[in-house]
Amino acid sequence: MDADQVLRLFIQEAEGRLDQLGQLLLQLELTGKDETLIRSVFRELHTLKGSSAVAGLDEVSRIAHELETLVDTLRVGGRPVTADVIDTLLRGADQLRTAVQTAQDGGSRRAGVPPTNGNGVHPQRTAAKPPPPANGIATAPINSPPSTGSLPTPRRSGESPATVIKVPLERLEELTRLVGETASAHLRMGRMLKDTFKIDPAACTEFNELSRLLNDLQDRATRTQMIPVSTITDQLHRAVRDLSRAQGKSIRWEVDGVDTELDRGVLHQLSDSLMHLVRNAVDHGVELPAERQAAGKPAMASIRLHAMQLGSEVIIAITDDGRGIDVGRVTDQADRRGIDTEGMTEQEILGLTFQPGLSTTPFVTDVSGRGVGLDVVRTNVESAHGRVEVRSEPGAGTEFRIVVPITTAVLRCLLVEAGGQSFALPFHRVQVSQAHDSTEVVHAEGRPVIRVDGSTIPIRGLAETLGLSEGRPGTGPLVVLADTSRRHAFQVDRLIGQRDVVIKALSPLLPHLPAVAGASVEPDGSILVVLDPPGLIQRARQADQGRGRPRPVDAPQPGRRSILVVDDALTIRELQRSILERAGFAVRVATDGVNAMSNLAEAPSDLVLTDIEMPNMDGFALTEAIREHPTLANIPVLILSSRSSAADRQRGLDAGADGYIQKSGFDEASLLAAVNRLLGARA
Numbered sequence: 001m002d003a004d005q006v007l008r009l010f011i012q013e014a015e016g017r018l019d020q021l022g023q024l025l026l027q028l029e030l031t032g033k034d035e036t037l038i039r040s041v042f043r044e045l046h047t048l049k050g051s052s053a054v055a056g057l058d059e060v061s062r063i064a065h066e067l068e069t070l071v072d073t074l075r076v077g078g079r080p081v082t083a084d085v086i087d088t089l090l091r092g093a094d095q096l097r098t099a100v101q102t103a104q105d106g107g108s109r110r111a112g113v114p115p116t117n118g119n120g121v122h123p124q125r126t127a128a129k130p131p132p133p134a135n136g137i138a139t140a141p142i143n144s145p146p147s148t149g150s151l152p153t154p155r156r157s158g159e160s161p162a163t164v165i166k167v168p169l170e171r172l173e174e175l176t177r178l179v180g181e182t183a184s185a186h187l188r189m190g191r192m193l194k195d196t197f198k199i200d201p202a203a204c205t206e207f208n209e210l211s212r213l214l215n216d217l218q219d220r221a222t223r224t225q226m227i228p229v230s231t232i233t234d235q236l237h238r239a240v241r242d243l244s245r246a247q248g249k250s251i252r253w254e255v256d257g258v259d260t261e262l263d264r265g266v267l268h269q270l271s272d273s274l275m276h277l278v279r280n281a282v283d284h285g286v287e288l289p290a291e292r293q294a295a296g297k298p299a300m301a302s303i304r305l306h307a308m309q310l311g312s313e314v315i316i317a318i319t320d321d322g323r324g325i326d327v328g329r330v331t332d333q334a335d336r337r338g339i340d341t342e343g344m345t346e347q348e349i350l351g352l353t354f355q356p357g358l359s360t361t362p363f364v365t366d367v368s369g370r371g372v373g374l375d376v377v378r379t380n381v382e383s384a385h386g387r388v389e390v391r392s393e394p395g396a397g398t399e400f401r402i403v404v405p406i407t408t409a410v411l412r413c414l415l416v417e418a419g420g421q422s423f424a425l426p427f428h429r430v431q432v433s434q435a436h437d438s439t440e441v442v443h444a445e446g447r448p449v450i451r452v453d454g455s456t457i458p459i460r461g462l463a464e465t466l467g468l469s470e471g472r473p474g475t476g477p478l479v480v481l482a483d484t485s486r487r488h489a490f491q492v493d494r495l496i497g498q499r500d501v502v503i504k505a506l507s508p509l510l511p512h513l514p515a516v517a518g519a520s521v522e523p524d525g526s527i528l529v530v531l532d533p534p535g536l537i538q539r540a541r542q543a544d545q546g547r548g549r550p551r552p553v554d555a556p557q558p559g560r561r562s563i564l565v566v567d568d569a570l571t572i573r574e575l576q577r578s579i580l581e582r583a584g585f586a587v588r589v590a591t592d593g594v595n596a597m598s599n600l601a602e603a604p605s606d607l608v609l610t611d612i613e614m615p616n617m618d619g620f621a622l623t624e625a626i627r628e629h630p631t632l633a634n635i636p637v638l639i640l641s642s643r644s645s646a647a648d649r650q651r652g653l654d655a656g657a658d659g660y661i662q663k664s665g666f667d668e669a670s671l672l673a674a675v676n677r678l679l680g681a682r683a
Contacts (some may be wrong), residue, residue, distance in 0.1 A: 007103065010055035014100045017044050021093050022234055026241065029086045033074075038081075041089070042071045048096065060099045067092040083245065090238070169264070172225050179214075179221040180410070180502030184521050186214050222407050225265070229307040229316065230258035232271050236278050240303055243282045250289050251282060254304040262314045263407040269384045270316070270402060273377040277318040277400050278303060280374075285322035285398055295395065297321070308572070310663055313386075313428060314406055315575060319399040325350060325392040347581075350390050354378040382534050385411065385426055385517065387483060391574055399574065403428075411503055413530065415496035416479060418461070419468030422528055424501050424520065425479065428668065429533035431487065431583065432480035450489050452480060455584045460540045462490040466515065482582060483534035490536065503530050515539050561679055562586040562603075566596040566610040566622065567640075572663075576609060576640070579668050580675070593617025597625055600632055607679055612641040612648070620655045627656035636678040640671070 021044045028037045045068040052060035067089060073079045190201040201207045237253045244251040281303050289299035306317045327349055331341050334352050341349060354374045377400075381388045386404030405411060405428060413424035432452055448459040457480060463469040480489045503518040517532040563585050567573040577587045588605065590596035592614040600608075608626065612619035623637045638659040639652045652660045659674050 007055050010051050011100060011104050013051060014048060017048055018093060018097050020044055025086055025089050026237055028081060033081050038075050042075055045071060057103050060096060063092060063096050063099060176221050179218050183214055183218060183502060222410060225263055226261040227264050227267060228258060229260050233258050233305060236274060239275060240278055240282055243279055249286055250300040251286060252300050252302045254302055257307040260307040260309050260314055266384045266404055269380055273380045276377055281318060281320040285320040287323055312406055312412060313403055315401060315403050317399055317401045321397040324394040324396055324398055350392060353390060389578055410500050413501040414498045416492040417494045417496055418492045419463030422496060424528055424530040427498060429481050430479060431482050450478060457487050457489045459489040459491060462492050465536060465540050481533040481537060483537050486537050488537045488540050501530060560584055560586040561606040564588050564590060564596060564599055564605040564608045566590045568592055568614045579671060583672050593622030596622055604632055604635060607636045607675060609638045609640060612639060612643055620651060623655040623657050638674055638678060
């Protein structure tokens with residue numbers, strides 16, 4: 001084995017060991033003097049020192065040796081594990097990574113550990129150290145931001161290097177593209193069988209078998225590019241840790257559901273946005289320990305990342321228990337910028353924080369600002385065909401929720417025809433698609449609007465919005481699309497159907513088209529344009545304003561049907577609330593069955609949507625209690641649970657539930673369809 005091969009093997013090994021080293025150091029800071037963790041840190045550094053020496057990387061070996069010496073003093077009890085020591089070790093790990101990268105690039109930079117005062121502390125930083133917060137992690141400032149480099153290659157726990165191989169990303173992307181091309185060729189073959197040979201493809205056994213195999217191949221090819229959310233959580237943890245120390249704040253970092261997977265490209269698009277949101281939470285969301293204690297809160301705040309898959313989407317929520325967003329200040333800032341907030345709901349006003357340049361802080365920092373940079377977050381999320389939502393309660397905290405499809409390579413789309421052309425609309429943005437009902441269409445201030453679930457939504461022709469025709473909407477079907485905070489109805493010539501669409505990005509040589517998300521090749525070789533709903537809505541709103549029309553009203557009307565959402569998971573609970581409120585329902589929430597029965601005793605709801613696994617009283621017991629109650633027995637109960645066994649489903653039905661939806665197969669359309677069906681059945 002020659003020297004180049006040894007170097008390549010070392011660099012491949014070092015990447016994983018440095019990732020592991022960073023995780024161990026962050027865990028060690030949280031647990032204090034944990035001998036097992038200290039030994040693990042020592043082993044990682046010792047291995048890096050020896051391997052780098054064999055590879056001829058003297059600089060890497062020297063840095064590892066200095067860090068190993070420091071850890072050895074911790075191991076023998078000669079020095080306590082302090083935040084300052086962890087500072088030095090983390091900076092050393094960063095410098096090790098830089099030295100390895102330099103070796104990989106063929107450079108000759110030196111990256112040594114800065115001199116210390118003998119206690120593992122840098123003298124120039126000691127003088128600027130603020131008073132430590134009580135019972136917290138933060139005790140010293142960090143002047144350099146944490147590394148936010150490219151996503152590391154994930155390795156699952158329990159996997160050995162022998163079961164994992166590295167494949168160039170370009171090769172995986174090419175594989176996915178070829179699978180998509182094969183799927184298009186398969187569709188063309190089906191059309192040829194029908195048009196040329198008069199054979200029904202659905203009745204052809206060989207064609208159906210090929211269809212099954214291609215679907216399986218497409219699923220496997222898509223999964224080769226999926227990585228867990230945990231790939232980026234260490235970077236986020238490091239950012240929270242370093243920034244909280246710099247600002248003298250005490251923060252506990254929590255994660256949940258980080259094994260959730262999504263497309264590598266989607267996660268890469270979201271990484272900067274998630275970094276901005278966690279730094280934003282530290283800088284402006286979380287209070288100083290003294291301020292928290294004065295408000296009756298624990299001195300140590302918490303910032304939590306929670307990820308989960310619901311159907312074909314992944315939800316990533318960043319939650320803090322800080323001061324919350326000042327709605328009054330947002331309103332004032334919006335008014336100063338000429339935004340008319342009269343008649344807006346509180347949720348619509350919170351949505352204004354995504355407007356460019358709108359900040360709720362009296363000063364601007366180099367870290368973040370509620371509203372400063374949030375427009376970039378929204379842009380990045382929408383470029384991944386997702387949406388971002390915000391909920392906040394003064395004094396209790398804020399949650400930013402990002403919802404994206406698992407993969408953007410293949411999207412479920414609704415196909416429509418408008419202006420004599422076919423278009424695809426990403427299905428996760430479609431709230432309603434229905435035949436034009438003239439009884440539901442009214443005119444408000446000279447423009448057509450439609451009432452959907454008690455909300456008034458403006459209508460505009462899709463062909464007119466795209467500049468393919470002029471005039472007002474006709475009598476074709478209506479499709480209601482939604483973005484982060486707005487809805488708009490578009491009239492089309494006809495609804496073609498829905499299917500998975502392999503999306504390809506447009507050439508960078510083309511000008512930016514804000515209403516176009518991409519394109520796909522149809523079975524007959526023609527190009528199918530995939531539209532971007534947020535861009536369409538923006539274009540329609542701008543056209544309406546150009547006609548001198550006032551801002552459309554999308555507020556629920558009196559007499560709404562009421563729903564009680566019962567789930568002990570905040571993110572699930574709020575996601576369901578968001579979906580149902582956008583659909584025009586009045587929503588209350590409860591955290592378990594006991595809380596739900598108390599709510600129902602105060603005021604019955606038209607429907608109860610409940611999880612199963614909850615403390616105090618689970619969903620089965622809640623359903624039975626509702627059925628046994630003399631005045632609540634007729635309320636429809638819909639179970640939404642991650643349990644998927646036939647026994648659980650049967651138990652839910654035996655308890656008296658009217659419906660049972662699995663969270664793995666859940667999406668916005670199926671939830672609303674089930675809710676409307678049950679409410680219609682009991683009307």
